[in-house]
Amino acid sequence: MGKSTDTGRSDKGFSVKNSRVTAGRNGSAPDAALPLPRWFHGSYHTHLVAETIAKHGPIARTTLAQLLGLSQGALSRITSDLIYQNVIEEVNHPDMKPDKSAFTFTAQKNNAGRGRPQTLLRLKSDGTCFMGINLHGSELTAILTNVSCEPISSATTLRLTSTEPQDIAELIADLARTFENQSDKRAEPRTPSAISVSLGGHMKDDRCVTHAPYLHWDGEIDLAGMVEQRCGIPTAAFNDMDSLMLYESWFGDGVGLPRFAMLTIGAGIGYALCENGKPVDYPDKSYGLAGHILIDPEGPRCYAGHIGCSQCLTSDSLAQEYTELSGSPMTVEDLIADAKTDKPQARTLVNRVCFRLGTLIAITANFTMPTTVLINGETSCIAKLNTESVRNGISWYRPSQASPVDFRILDFSWQKWARAAAGRVIERYID
Ligand SMILES: [Zn+2]
Incomplete structure (x- = not known):
């Protein structure tokens, strides 16, 4: 703690990846809500192509163009830009299976490349990681994921000793520090670029809990702000069903x-x-x-x-x-x-x-x-x-x-619900 981990690449037109600010355990609060990190700046179609590759990748350019109704030329310009920005990469592995199994779109036949291995596109994990937290009953499950919402840590489930908002915020901040301090032989960075908390309740501005009967919270609770205050990492709070739905539509069975x-x-x-x-x-x-x-x-x-x-x-x-x-x-x-x-x-x-x-x-x-x-x-x-x-x-x-x-x-696990929470900030990172 105590040092800035800003790894932004604004000199190349990128947004700041990690807007973490210095904040002590009980240190001063950030002046305002910390912005969630964004991966890159681009046109509507550039973000749409990245989102579609996140959902369907590895995917062929021809399929991608048909799916989005873009010409091959327009798509090639966008994918070249995304490759240059290190958002996506080409894969040519002979065992690589194109497109996720749930993908119901039928690609038109393309005879031009017959006989050659197809080059597929997928997201390029840029080392950024996200912490997903799901609150359920008297427990909390946390996990770190990469930008493809794949786990890069084992899931941790803790019993809540208190359901007071400040105690839960403190626990989440502690978990972020614990993940950060774990030694990792895979050399993955462990400082989350963003924290996403999901729970069964009604949220305002993706930060404040306005209705969470099972936690017996009164009034409007700025849960995201409380976590940010304690660990200095941009945080958001979402409804758990919304998070699961987004997860299934981006990374799961939908x-x-x-x-x-x-x-x-x-x-x-x-x-x-x-x-x-x-x-x-x-x-x-x-x-x-x-x-x-x-x-x-x-x-x-x-x-x-x-x-x-x-x-x-x-x-x-x-x-x-x-x-x-x-x-x-x-x-x-x-x-x-x-x-x-x-x-x-x-x-x-x-x-x-x-x-x-x-x-x-x-x-x-x-x-x-x-x-x-x-x-x-x-x-x-x-x-x-x-x-x-x-x-x-x-x-x-x-x-x-x-x-x-x-x-x-579908098979159930709280690990998936925690990943689904992370999926919400990943969506913001890509879109
Ligand atoms: Zn009833």
């Missing part, structure tokens, strides 16, 4: 899908929609809009008094339902473990839960007409225990003439 919806099940119920690679924006989306939709007319009553609303998919509700069924205190983990060992009561409840989830998927698909529905969240694995019931739930509420709903049940 890459290349023209429109997809995402449902998360776990401590709460989340819903988000992505159109043409951009999460659909809506000012009230982080207030849990899908949290109380009727999905089982014979389901349990939620805390708000509804019968069988989507709250019956939450971990607390499932634990309570399983407790009542089995006659002894149970958790959602007990339910999953018992269903896997074919305990009848657990199987019955899981089958019902899968049908309810199918109902919610059908409602989502019928109203928002996505090509795919991604199922995410801490307890998404329940859906894998009986996909037949999920399908039955979907078809019960979907006209038989309509095409089947494509849904994917």
